[in-house]
Amino acid sequence: MxxxxxxxxxxxxxxxFLVLPLVAFLLVVFVHPLIxxxxxxxxxxxxxxxxxxxxxxxxxxxxxxxxxxxxxGLVTLVTLVLGFPYAYLMTLATPFWRGVLMAAxxxxxxxxxxxxTFAWVLILRDTGVVNEVIGALGGQPVPLLRNLAxxxxxxxxxxxxxxxxxxxxxxxxxxxxxxxxxxxxxxxPAFAFWRVYAPLTLPGVAxxxxxxxxxxxxxxxxxxxxxxxxxxxxxxxxxxxxxxxxRWGFASALAVILLVVTGVLLLLAARVVDLRRMIxxxx
Amino acid sequence: MRPARVALWALAALTALYLVLPVFVxxxxxxxxxxxxxxxxxxxxxxWYENFFTDLxxxxxxxxxxxxxxQVTLLSLVLGTAAxxxxxxxxxxxxxxxxxxVMAPVLVPYVIVGLAVYAVFLQLGLTETALGFVLVHTALAxxxxxxxVSSALMSFDRRLEHAAMGLGAGPVTTFATVTLPxxxxxxxxxxxxxxxxxxxxxxxxxxxxxxxxxxxxxxxxSGVRVQIDPTVAAVSSMLxxxxxxxxxxAGVARLVRRRKA
Numbered sequence: 153m154x155x156x157x158x159x160x161x162x163x164x165x166x167x168x169f170l171v172l173p174l175v176a177f178l179l180v181v182f183v184h185p186l187i188x189x190x191x192x193x194x195x196x197x198x199x200x201x202x203x204x205x206x207x208x209x210x211x212x213x214x215x216x217x218x219x220x221x222x223x224x225g226l227v228t229l230v231t232l233v234l235g236f237p238y239a240y241l242m243t244l245a246t247p248f249w250r251g252v253l254m255a256a257x258x259x260x261x262x263x264x265x266x267x268x269t270f271a272w273v274l275i276l277r278d279t280g281v282v283n284e285v286i287g288a289l290g291g292q293p294v295p296l297l298r299n300l301a302x303x304x305x306x307x308x309x310x311x312x313x314x315x316x317x318x319x320x321x322x323x324x325x326x327x328x329x330x331x332x333x334x335x336x337x338x339x340x341p342a343f344a345f346w347r348v349y350a351p352l353t354l355p356g357v358a359x360x361x362x363x364x365x366x367x368x369x370x371x372x373x374x375x376x377x378x379x380x381x382x383x384x385x386x387x388x389x390x391x392x393x394x395x396x397x398x399r400w401g402f403a404s405a406l407a408v409i410l411l412v413v414t415g416v417l418l419l420l421a422a423r424v425v426d427l428r429r430m431i432x433x434x435x
Numbered sequence: 436m437r438p439a440r441v442a443l444w445a446l447a448a449l450t451a452l453y454l455v456l457p458v459f460v461x462x463x464x465x466x467x468x469x470x471x472x473x474x475x476x477x478x479x480x481x482x483w484y485e486n487f488f489t490d491l492x493x494x495x496x497x498x499x500x501x502x503x504x505x506q507v508t509l510l511s512l513v514l515g516t517a518a519x520x521x522x523x524x525x526x527x528x529x530x531x532x533x534x535x536x537v538m539a540p541v542l543v544p545y546v547i548v549g550l551a552v553y554a555v556f557l558q559l560g561l562t563e564t565a566l567g568f569v570l571v572h573t574a575l576a577x578x579x580x581x582x583x584v585s586s587a588l589m590s591f592d593r594r595l596e597h598a599a600m601g602l603g604a605g606p607v608t609t610f611a612t613v614t615l616p617x618x619x620x621x622x623x624x625x626x627x628x629x630x631x632x633x634x635x636x637x638x639x640x641x642x643x644x645x646x647x648x649x650x651x652x653x654x655x656x657s658g659v660r661v662q663i664d665p666t667v668a669a670v671s672s673m674l675x676x677x678x679x680x681x682x683x684x685a686g687v688a689r690l691v692r693r694r695k696a
Contacts, residue, residue, distance in 0.1 A: 167525030171533055174518035174577065178536055182574045185551035186543070192554065234450045241447045255682075256451035262678050263458055264635050266655045267671040271457045273659060274464060274472060274668070281460060281474045312454060341439075370544020372638050377659055387546040391641075394550065404554075407547045418542055 186411070189404045196401030203405035213389070217409070220386045223300070223375070224368035227307045231364050232357065234308070235315035239356075242316075243323045261313040269377050272306045273297065276378070298380035306378040307368060314367065315360035322356025355424075362421040366414055386410050458675060465668035472665050483669035493654060493666060500634055500651040503565055507572040507633035508626050514573070515580025515625060516618075522581070523588040541578045545638035548575070553642035563647040568640065572633035579632065580625035587621035627681075 164171070193203050207213045242253050260268060275281045276296035283293040296302055326349060334344035372387035379385070384392075386406060393403040460474065465483055467476035487493045518537060521527065540548070552571050553562065561567035595617070599609040615622075637652040644653040651670070658664030 164521075164527035165525055167521050168527030170517040170521030170525060171527055172521075174514045174581075175533060175536060177514055178540070178574060178577075181552070181570045182540055182548070183536070185555040186547070188555055189547070189551045234446070234453075237443055238447045238450050241443050244443075253447065253451060256454050259678075259682070260454050260458060262631070262682070264652070264671070264674050264678075266635075266637055266652050266659070267461065267674055268458055270655070270659050270667055270671055271461045273663065274474070275457055275460055279471065279473065284474060309454060309457070312450070366542075370546060372544075372546045373656075387544060390546050390550055394553075400554070403550060407550050410544060411547050414542070414544060 189407050192401055193404035193408050196404065203401045204409075206402060207405060207409065213406075216384050216386055216389050219383050220369055223303060223307070223383060223385060224365050226300075226304055227311055227368045228361055228365045230304060230308045231311045231315045232361065235312055235319055235360060236353075236357065238312075239316050239320040239323055242320050243328075257313045257316050260309060265310065265373055268309065269306055269374055272302070272309075272378055276302055276305065297378060300379070300383050302378035302380075303375050303383060303385075306374040307371060310371075310374060311364045311368060314363050318359040318363065319353060319356040322353050322359075326352045358421075358424055362417070362424075366417050366421075369414060369417075370410060461668050461671045462675065465665075465672040467665070467668075470665055472663065472668055483665045484673075486666045487669050487673075490666070492649070493651075493670070496649045496651045496654040499565065499568075499648055503568045503572060503650065504630045504633040506565070506569045507576055508629045510569065510573045511577040511580045511629040512622060512626055515577045515629075516584050516622065518577075519581050519584035519588055523585050537581050538578050540574045545575070545636075549639040549642035552639060556643065562643050563645040565648065567643050568633075568648070568650065571639050571643065572636055573629075575636065575639070576629035576632040579628035583621045583625040583628065584618060587618045591617065 194200070196203075238253065238257075242250050245253060273280075277283070278293050278295070278297070280297070282296060286292070286294060296305070328349075330348050330352075331341075331344050334348045335341060339347070369385075370387055371385060372391065375383070375385045376388050376391075379388075387410070390403050390406045390410070393399045393406065463476060464472045464474055466479050466481065467473060468478035468480035468482065469476065522530075522534065522537075527533070548571070552567075556562045556567050561570070591614070595613055596609050599613045600606070604612070635652060636650075637656055640650045640653045641656060644650060655667050655670060658667040
């Protein structure tokens with residue numbers, strides 16, 4: 153442990169210089185392009201705030217922003233509803249079943265995003281597995297692809313591990329004897345659970361909520377393949393503006409808006425949860 | 436069992452199926468003879484696998500992806516390990532800013548990174564080049580190396596190094612023969628993260644790809660985006676096989692280590 157690792161203006165020592173190559177690399181490959189995006193959003197096609205005005209004046213584009221928040225919010229909600237009981241069961245299960253439940257979370261985590269999205273296309277399309285089964289049972293085919301249902305099904309599966317892992321990590325640290333104590337004092341089990349146990353898991357739930365919501369805002373692949381024209385998210389709009397009509401300045405402005413929203417949410421969240429630990433827990 | 440407990444197990448079982456099952460639906464479908472990939476397949480065949488191994492666009496993109504991922508792994512190991520050593524052991528100004536910068540590539544949406552890098556690389560002639568891909572993927576992969584290696588360094592007992600130096604080893608020998616072997620497991624972990632991050636990266640790669648250079652995920656992307664190319668099912672199944680064998684390998688390795696201990 154380095155006791156001298158404290159803040160303060162100090163010149164780098166021998167070890168400190170080792171940080172430099174990575175810092176230089178990221179400034180050139182990562183930060184500089186982002187600054188160029190900001191510059192371009194203010195200068196292309198003409199200097200000024202025209203691109204931002206175009207965005208905030210158009211109901212069509214504002215709808216995309218609203219839709220992005222709605223989808224991210226729904227994904228977060230469903231993910232928590234599924235992930236919380238799942239993580240709780242992991243704390244109760246025997247080591248074997250805990251391993252099985254953990255593996256079920258980790259397999260998709262390590263599976264290529266495209267493989268998973270492709271699988272959903274095969275399952276959800278009109279001639280897909282789900283509709284074959286419905287048809288065989290005599291029902292009408294249900295549209296599950298190129299709409300909100302498809303996006304939610306696909307995105308929740310991607311985000312579930314990012315909710316289960318931090319929630320489980322927090323739950324593991326909660327002393328279950330508190331529940332016995334509450335019940336011993338006369339609380340009914342449900343009351344004891346929601347009033348004593350659940351509040352203690354809040355740090356994990358907060359981390360999961362934040363991680364899922366913020367990541368969902370910037371999704372591109374899943375909504376592009378599973379979503380429809382009615383629920384375009386901002387990430388898709390950026391690509392459309394670029395590849396379709398080459399509106400570089402406008403696409404850059406969209407990127408800046410998404411970046412600012414993401415950044416503000418993360419800064420707010422950094423006061424509540426430890427971002428480094430969150431990233432360490434997820435991929 | 437209490438009813439609540441039964442409900443909990445039922446919900447968790449359904450969630451687990453939802454997480455795992457869809458992935459494996461691809462495998463039987465990849466053996467379908469039909470271009471429509473119906474489920475369950477009416478006729479079985481290996482034609483989509485044959486298609487993969489005989490089609491140069493698929494093979495070239497696979498080789499490109501592997502080459503890029505290997506270079507990304509090496510570059511992020513060097514940059515990331517050096518930075519982790521500096522961040523854990525060193526003194527330098529603006530610590531918070533530096534940690535923020537190192538973690539930022541994970542937090543910024545990849546669409547934004549793709550757009551930003553595409554604009555700059557177009558001017559530099561780096562789009563559709565392996566170097567361009569390696570640079571971007573390294574920026575995205577390096578935080579994982581820094582995280583895994585710095586957590587190993589924080590629990591590292593530096594008295595071991597002092598002992599080696601006290602016995603006359605120079606700093607380089609000490610690093611190579613004491614420090615490096617002890618942090619090797621986390622280097623391996625970081626390497627896996629870096630490799631997978633690069634090999635699996637779609638979004639930024641879609642921006643950088645073109646006729647001159649296309650990676651496997653981008654090839655798969657175009658095989659799903661407009662019209663479904665059944666070859667994607669064969670590729671997906673093979674990727675799943677690799678993932679699962681890595682998983683099984685890690686599980687066996689852990690068992691063996693536990694037996695020894």
